[in-house]
Amino acid sequence: MLKLTKKVDYALLAMHFMGHQDMDQVSTIRDISENYQIPMEILAKVLQKLSKKGLLQSHHAPKGGYTLKRPIREISILEVINAVEGPIGILSCSEGQDKVCQQIENCDIRSPLERIQGKILWLLENMSLEELSQAVPTTGGVIHGSFDLLGQPRYH
Amino acid sequence: MLKLTKKVDYALLAMHFMGHQDMDQVSTIRDISENYQIPMEILAKVLQKLSKKGLLQSHHAPKGGYTLKRPIREISILEVINAVEGPIGILSCSEGQDKVCQQIENCDIRSPLERIQGKILWLLENMSLEELSQAVPTTGGVIHGSFDLLGQPRYH
DNA sequence: TGATAACAGACCAAAATGGTCTGCGATTAC
DNA sequence: GTAATCGCAGACCATTTTGGTCTGTTATCA
Ligand code: SF4
Ligand code: SF4
Numbered sequence: 001m002l003k004l005t006k007k008v009d010y011a012l013l014a015m016h017f018m019g020h021q022d023m024d025q026v027s028t029i030r031d032i033s034e035n036y037q038i039p040m041e042i043l044a045k046v047l048q049k050l051s052k053k054g055l056l057q058s059h060h061a062p063k064g065g066y067t068l069k070r071p072i073r074e075i076s077i078l079e080v081i082n083a084v085e086g087p088i089g090i091l092s093c094s095e096g097q098d099k100v101c102q103q104i105e106n107c108d109i110r111s112p113l114e115r116i117q118g119k120i121l122w123l124l125e126n127m128s129l130e131e132l133s134q135a136v137p138t139t140g141g142v143i144h145g146s147f148d149l150l151g152q153p154r155y156h
Numbered sequence: 157m158l159k160l161t162k163k164v165d166y167a168l169l170a171m172h173f174m175g176h177q178d179m180d181q182v183s184t185i186r187d188i189s190e191n192y193q194i195p196m197e198i199l200a201k202v203l204q205k206l207s208k209k210g211l212l213q214s215h216h217a218p219k220g221g222y223t224l225k226r227p228i229r230e231i232s233i234l235e236v237i238n239a240v241e242g243p244i245g246i247l248s249c250s251e252g253q254d255k256v257c258q259q260i261e262n263c264d265i266r267s268p269l270e271r272i273q274g275k276i277l278w279l280l281e282n283m284s285l286e287e288l289s290q291a292v293p294t295t296g297g298v299i300h301g302s303f304d305l306l307g308q309p310r311y312h
Numbered sequence: 313t314g315a316t317a318a319c320a321g322a323c324c325a326a327a328a329t330g331g332t333c334t335g336c337g338a339t340t341a342c
Numbered sequence: 343g344t345a346a347t348c349g350c351a352g353a354c355c356a357t358t359t360t361g362g363t364c365t366g367t368t369a370t371c372a
Contacts, residue, residue, distance in 0.1 A: 001164070001328090002237075002276075004246050004269075005157045006361060009259070016265050028317070036262045042362060048319065061370035062316035077272070081158075090160050103165070106192045109172050109288045113160075116233070119279055120158075127272060132265045157359090162330060184348070198331060204350065217339035218347035 002090070004081075010038050011046050011084045012077070015055070016132045019072035026065035046084055053083035072129035078121060080129070090117045158246070160237075166194050167202050167240045168233070171211070172288045175228035182221035202240055209239035228285035234277060236285070246273045 014032050021027060029047060033040045047066055050056045055075060056066045068075075081088060088094075091113055092101040101107070170188050177183060185203060189196045203222055206212045211231060212222045224231075237244060244250075247269055249257040257263070 001161045001241055002158055002244050002246060003248070005359090006248070008157070009248070009257075012265055012269070013259065013263065030317090036259050038259065039362065041364080044318075045320090051318090058318060059370090060318050060368080062372070064317050064370075066318090085157055088158050090158060092159070092162065092165070101165075103169065103192050103194065107169065109168055112288045112290060113168070116279065116283060120276055123272065123275055123279075132268045134268060161328090186348090195331065197333080200349075201351090207349090214349060215339090216337080216349050218341065220339075220348050222349090 005085060007042070007046050007084050008081050010036075010043055011050060011080050012129070012132065013038070014043065014047060015050070015068070015072065015075065015080060015129050018056075018066065018068050019129055019133070023068060023071070026059055026063070026067050028065035031065070049084050050080070053079075055079065055083055072132075075129045076125050077127045077129065078124035081124065088121075090120060161241060163198070163202050163240050164237050166192075166199055167206060167236050168285070168288065169194070170199065170203060171206070171224070171228065171231065171236060171285050174212075174222065174224050175285055175289070179224060179227070182215055182219070182223050184221035187221070205240050206236070209235075211235065211239055228288075231285045232281050233283045233285065234280035237280065244277075246276060 013036050014027075017032050017035060018027050029040055029044050032038065032047075033043050047056060047058075051058045051066065055069060057069050058064070058066055091110070092099060093104050093107070093110060094114075094117065104110070169192050170183075173188050173191060174183050185196055185200050188194065188203075189199045203212060203214075207214045207222065211225060213225050214220070214222055247257075247266070248255060249260050249263070249266060250270075250273065260266070
């Protein structure tokens with residue numbers, strides 16, 4: 001539970017991969033699939049969804065492939081997740097969930113749980129794909145006195 | 157994906173329920189199950205796990221039942237989740253996941269994703285069961301100039 | 313015009329989830 | 343002492359989600 005699906009993983013890898021190329025250079029499914037050892041067919045589906053949601057531009061021809069429609073710094077993790085998995089929520093009673101929770105009539109913890117959900121979504125929305133390139137230094141590199149929104153130290 | 161399981165939902169409801177009783181007053185599975193319309197058998201299992209993990213004390217007799225071992229303000233949401241679902245992680249490559257990720261050799265986004273995971277766990281660890289009782293006011297109540305760690309306003 | 317690349321969707325196996333059923337063990341009220 | 347009341351334990355099962363395969367079609371251009 002509370003786990004990212006493989007499809008999301010693949011999507012993030014693919015987007016990250018393309019982010020490290022010139023904006024106009026195309027990447028094929030084969031390129032990405034070989035680079036990360038991802039089954040081609042399933043990666044194909046994932047990229048299709050990303051392109052339908054306007055995150056990627058597909059070039060439908062020989063020597064074709066995919067290009068990013070926007071620079072990765074303008075794309076959030078949440079956008080990618082939503083593109084491949086649809087609207088998400090940590091609760092069975094969240095907006096867009098088809099099944100209705102049996103406890104919803106008697107539940108008295110819904111609103112606080114929705115607050116947690118909001119925070120998690122906020123987190124994913126405010127992290128861009130660009131940050132996937134920033135490794136956390138294991139030693140040194142801390143910007144003294146500077147903390148992010150979770151109270152954790154910033155790095156150079 | 158990224159959804160809390162029903163068992164966790166039940167656990168949180170149950171813990172919340174007991175938190176609203178005197179520490180020494182026992183609650184039976186039947187009490188809780190009727191209050192929230194939860195199937196008795198499955199709630200039983202959940203409470204067993206909570207008791208094995210030391211969050212609940214079971215009283216094994218007629219007029220018996222469960223009591224909290226600690227006040228709810230000293231129990232985090234994460235503790236409850238870990239008790240009923242085991243160690244969690246949003247990644248397939250997280251500690252304690254049995255299956256190994258096929259991409260782990262070529263993955264170049266692991267460390268940033270682990271940072272997200274860390275933030276989410278931090279969030280759950282630093283929210284106590286007590287906060288499940290605090291509804292967010294829809295209007296008014298904001299403490300001016302006071303924000304929590306996610307930059308959201310605090311309430312009275 | 314055919315090789316190349318994306319598109320589309322049916323199909324399937326394995327795993328996770330949510331739930332049921334059946335019987336046992338401890339305690340204590342009577 | 344024993345029967346009623348409670349939790350304990352685990353096998354079992356149906357449904358949903360997931361991860362993946364297979365087969366074929368369509369658009370483009372060298
Ligand atoms: S139990 Fe409450 S919070 Fe959980 S899904 Fe049902 S309504 Fe939402
Ligand atoms: S792809 Fe990278 S981050 Fe995702 S599970 Fe595999 S190793 Fe971990």
